[in-house]
Amino acid sequence: MSLKERDKKHLWHPLTQHKLHPEAIAITKAKGCVLIDEDGNQYIDAIASWYTCMYGHCNDFITNRVSAQMQQLDQVVFSGFTHEPAVKLSEALIQILPKNQNKIFFSDNGSTSVEIGIKMALQFHFNQGRKRNTLIAFEDGFHGDTFGAMSVSGLSVYNGPFADFFLDVKRIPTPNGTNHEAILKTLQDIVETHEVAGFVYEPLVQGAAAMKMHDAEGLEGILKFCKENNIITVADEVMTGFGKTGKHFASDYMETKPDIMCLSKALTAGLMPMAITSCSQDIYDAFYSDDMGKGLFHGHTYSANPIACTAALAGIELLLSEEIQNNMLRIKASHEAFDLRIKNHPKVKSTRQLGIIFALDLNTEMARYGNLRDMLFKFFMTQGVFLRPLGSTIYIQAPYVISNSQLEKVYQTIEEALSIV
The missing domain is CATH 3.40.640.10 (Type I PLP-dependent aspartate aminotransferase-like (Major domain))
Incomplete structure (x- = not known):
């Protein structure tokens, strides 16, 4: 039996109406900016798992320090x-x-x-x-x-x-x-x-x-x-x-x-x-x-x-490291460039950015947890990108270690999603 099937037996997930959303995606591994599910599908974690894993998942620098502390x-x-x-x-x-x-x-x-x-x-x-x-x-x-x-x-x-x-x-x-x-x-x-x-x-x-x-x-x-x-x-x-x-x-x-x-x-x-x-x-x-x-x-x-x-x-x-500080500037500049190409799209109502946080509002009104929002979420996941729309708002808050190519895939996926809204 798959993990997601076993999950349904006993687990109650946060912010979830289980009658409407009976299955959870089973993640078995994560590294850097990538989540991997039990079927081997990979997803770019473009929201750093609710803004937590900002230095990437299973960062060796952090896990090595923690491993040593566990012995002490x-x-x-x-x-x-x-x-x-x-x-x-x-x-x-x-x-x-x-x-x-x-x-x-x-x-x-x-x-x-x-x-x-x-x-x-x-x-x-x-x-x-x-x-x-x-x-x-x-x-x-x-x-x-x-x-x-x-x-x-x-x-x-x-x-x-x-x-x-x-x-x-x-x-x-x-x-x-x-x-x-x-x-x-x-x-x-x-x-x-x-x-x-x-x-x-x-x-x-x-x-x-x-x-x-x-x-x-x-x-x-x-x-x-x-x-x-x-x-x-x-x-x-x-x-x-x-x-x-x-x-x-x-x-x-x-x-x-x-x-x-x-x-x-x-x-x-x-x-x-x-x-x-x-x-x-x-x-x-x-x-x-x-x-x-x-x-x-x-x-x-x-x-x-x-x-x-x-x-x-x-x-x-x-x-505080030079690498992460430089990465933050790179992501900020990348978002600014994406903003220039997306903000005048007919399906985009408005955009905003501060640091590495980027958000756009769709011209379409939708419920915070409605069918259209769910359709967008599913589309993003089928494209290998984990984005979690907040109603009619799509936002990016990716780990500081995300690569330029991964960012570009996130941007392209958002642009493709606009055609189905």
Whole structure:
């Protein structure tokens, strides 16, 4: 019996309606930018498996480091203990994070990193005797599937059944270059009528909102407003972090830095699950007390797992290497050239790019998980390219090691797909 047949017996997959999609493609091997299924078919992974495997699958540099670590220390409780991979990772991260970041808190996935960021923002005020219970977030944002993260997310397709249980969140539009003053007026109205604790946001690119991009100058104005009103800023860089936007972090495009940052996905190069919530010294100091109850009581069994820390350390070393930095520039230039040849196509409504992230919107409206979207996905796979459309948006976020010929195949496949839309 094939893997995909055996899969159907017991497995429940994420973001899947199994009555409509009864079979999953069984992947047996991956290397570089290529996935291989149980029938030997090969697919270029043009979205780096949800933006994680940015240095390619099964990267020898990373797997060799992890293999050695597995012989030394596999797992130890991180409450009351520490170890070299965690210490070294904290030192490496502080070198590349915005300069105001000074403390590192470990968890195990993007949702929990945001959950912790929200708890830090709420408890920051609580520890100082202020009851602030409202959060601000962008419209159409997505921050994960735990309850705090769902609360600040704005995509009801994911969160609708749970809305009655959410935290108090007020939403504002993303800045587009023309609505700055209106957003600031809305923010002023919110702070005059609510006790606002924090602002949770995806800087510059909203991934699940179909790579919707917004204006850096407008975001800078929002962040300054928050600073002036003692609103804790929480940057969700789970998707944007580690070079994808052309800088180490999207927050590097703004002068005003976040108080808290949430990191996962490419953090461990797709090899191990792990997440980090970093914060400034000021945030940490609000928890530093003789009162035990003012501590941050949040913990995960696998926090700071030594193997995951080792994978992250190797990934950062690759990120900073000349080869990867040059590859990122090459991919960016390649996307720009593709944009010139595709943006005026009659089936293309609009295009956008930031760093190695490229997205185009089709002129055809389609449901986020509808028949036309499914047809496109199947077409891409039959052509040997793994692309996962978000409704009428097709996006590319390939590993930094993708070759020019592989990129060209991705581009050609998208162009061919336009003829069937």
